[in-house]
Amino acid sequence: xxxxxxxxxxxxxxxxxxxxxxxxxxxxxxxxxxxxxxxxxxxxxxxxxxxxxxxxxxxxxxxxxxxxxxxxxxxxxxxxxxxxxxxxxxxxxxxxxxxxxxxxxxxxxxxxxxxxxxxxxxxxxxxxxxxxxxxxxxxxxxxxxxxxxxxxxxxxxxxxxxxxxxxxxxxxxxxxxxxxxxxxxxxxxxxxxxxxxxxxxxxxxxxxxxxxxxxxxxxxxxxxxxxxxxxxxxxxxxxxxxxxxxxxxxxxxxxxxxxxxxxxxxxxxxxxxxxxxxxxxxxxxxxxxxxxxxxxxxxxxxxxxxxxxxxxxxxxxxxxxxxxxxxxxxxxxxxxxxxxxxxxxxxxxxxxxxxxxxxxxxxxxxxxxxx
Numbered sequence: 001x002x003x004x005x006x007x008x009x010x011x012x013x014x015x016x017x018x019x020x021x022x023x024x025x026x027x028x029x030x031x032x033x034x035x036x037x038x039x040x041x042x043x044x045x046x047x048x049x050x051x052x053x054x055x056x057x058x059x060x061x062x063x064x065x066x067x068x069x070x071x072x073x074x075x076x077x078x079x080x081x082x083x084x085x086x087x088x089x090x091x092x093x094x095x096x097x098x099x100x101x102x103x104x105x106x107x108x109x110x111x112x113x114x115x116x117x118x119x120x121x122x123x124x125x126x127x128x129x130x131x132x133x134x135x136x137x138x139x140x141x142x143x144x145x146x147x148x149x150x151x152x153x154x155x156x157x158x159x160x161x162x163x164x165x166x167x168x169x170x171x172x173x174x175x176x177x178x179x180x181x182x183x184x185x186x187x188x189x190x191x192x193x194x195x196x197x198x199x200x201x202x203x204x205x206x207x208x209x210x211x212x213x214x215x216x217x218x219x220x221x222x223x224x225x226x227x228x229x230x231x232x233x234x235x236x237x238x239x240x241x242x243x244x245x246x247x248x249x250x251x252x253x254x255x256x257x258x259x260x261x262x263x264x265x266x267x268x269x270x271x272x273x274x275x276x277x278x279x280x281x282x283x284x285x286x287x288x289x290x291x292x293x294x295x296x297x298x299x300x301x302x303x304x305x306x307x308x309x310x311x312x313x314x315x316x317x318x319x320x321x322x323x324x325x326x327x328x329x330x331x332x333x334x335x336x337x338x339x340x341x342x343x344x345x346x347x348x349x350x351x352x353x354x355x356x357x358x359x360x361x362x363x364x365x366x367x368x369x370x371x
Contacts, residue, residue, distance in 0.1 A: 047122035068342025
């Protein structure tokens with residue numbers, strides 16, 4: 001089985017025997033999905049090296065915490081130099097530690113580049129092949145890829161990929177459990193295309209059209225970055241009668257766009273994947289009614305990587321198992337409160353109990369991956 005499949009099944013690590021799987025122990029899906037997507041993202045970017053030795057998970061957690069924290073200077077700029085909340089020392093400390101970790105990762109890849117070329121290559125390996133090379137034969141040297149560029153791209157992908165995937169999968173599974181009428185068509189699509197005698201592999205994903213609709217509807221209701229990444233206007237500009245002065249901080253409220261009845265009709269709060277059945281709206285920034293990853297040149301660089309991980313893991317979880325809420329809770333009783341920050345995860349962790357769906361032979365294969 002492909003490495004991606006093996007990784008996606010790690011979320012079910014507590015089930016190390018057929019007896020445990022049959023018993024259906026309750027697991028903290030929010031926590032498990034968070035660890036899973038971090039491991040998947042880091043493995044794809046820095047490879048199989050022991051990235052824990054660089055403390056990357058903790059450093060990235062601190063970066064996202066600082067980026068999403070309330071900063072009074074964002075609203076009262078003249079207070080910025082005073083640093084009343086003490087952000088500057090924390091930012092300097094984590095920046096220094098992160099730069100040191102990224103330098104070590106690049107150094108180790110350079111030392112072992114010949115070994116990596118013989119086996120599977122990761123993102124850092126590919127970037128190193130372009131180090132100090134112009135983007136095209138006519139490029140000025142200023143546009144060459146250097147170590148600073150590589151470090152920036154690694155950081156962008158790690159910080160953007162982890163929370164995006166985990167939060168989206170968590171909300172998608174929550175909405176599917178809460179709305180059985182949306183869960184059933186997805187299960188039927190998986191049964192029809194994949195079959196109950198095998199697990200989902202990446203080559204099935206392009207055929208899973210209802211899965212695409214579920215992902216789009218999840219990102220409409222629960223965009224990972226509700227205000228996207230703030231931008232700054234480079235010059236005075238007037239758009240649709242609104243005057244925006246130079247150096248204004250611009251926030252795009254995609255959360256509000258996704259719940260605007262003028263765009264989505266009056267049932268905006270309803271989870272309805274079928275609203276995307278015609279396939280005309282995509283996630284690539286072409287349709288401004290749905291831009292969870294941004295648009296244009298500044299669109300999220302890890303979008304396609306993240307979407308593949310989201311689809312594969314969610315499809316695996318829905319195809320392999322039925323899900324029951326802990327403590328006899330009814331789907332209608334699920335708390336849908338969001339935790340505001342740089343991203344919008346569930347405020348309360350999702351606890352659920354899996355019940356086998358695959359045929360016994362396939363379940364034995366599944367358990368073997370988890371042992």
